[in-house]
Amino acid sequence: METLKRHEGVKYYVYKDHLGYETIGVGRCIKMGVGLGLTHDEVDYLLMNDITRCIEELEAAFFWFKDLNMVRREAMINLCFNLGLTKLRKFKKALAAMSIHNYDKAAEEFLDSKWATQVGRRAIEVTNMIRTGEIDV
Numbered sequence: 666m667e668t669l670k671r672h673e674g675v676k677y678y679v680y681k682d683h684l685g686y687e688t689i690g691v692g693r694c695i696k697m698g699v700g701l702g703l704t705h706d707e708v709d710y711l712l713m714n715d716i717t718r719c720i721e722e723l724e725a726a727f728f729w730f731k732d733l734n735m736v737r738r739e740a741m742i743n744l745c746f747n748l749g750l751t752k753l754r755k756f757k758k759a760l761a762a763m764s765i766h767n768y769d770k771a772a773e774e775f776l777d778s779k780w781a782t783q784v785g786r787r788a789i790e791v792t793n794m795i796r797t798g799e800i801d802v
Contacts, residue, residue, distance in 0.1 A: 719745040726750060729764045737768070740794035747787070748780065763795070772796040 673692035686696040694700025759774035772792035781788035
């Protein structure tokens with residue numbers, strides 16, 4: 666591993682290799698039709714790391730997060746994943762409503778946003794999860 670890292674270099678963001686192909690990590694070409702891309706396991710590994718990070722951030726930021734049922738926790742994880750914690754914190758009215766278990770108001774506030782317009786159906790699904798505490802797919 667160390668020799669390959671030294672020879673290939675280690676990059677934490679997409680870069681172009683010497684042939685101009687999009688590459689990540691230690692020489693992993695991800696250009697469609699040329700490189701390996703990512704395996705299902707690698708995609709799941711990255712996603713699980715992101716979900717874990719979101720949970721840690723939400724627990725640290727909102728005292729009430731840990732008391733939510735699993736569906737509402739999933740909705741908040743979805744929001745954090747999509748927006749990032751910094752942008753999620755800007756939903757002051759929605760988050761205040763969440764903190765007092767006023768889930769109808771929280772859902773309304775999330776829906777009354779540029780985010781809801783941008784993500785369309787996702788906003789409806791996530792806010793229904795907040796409103797009802799159930800998954801309705």
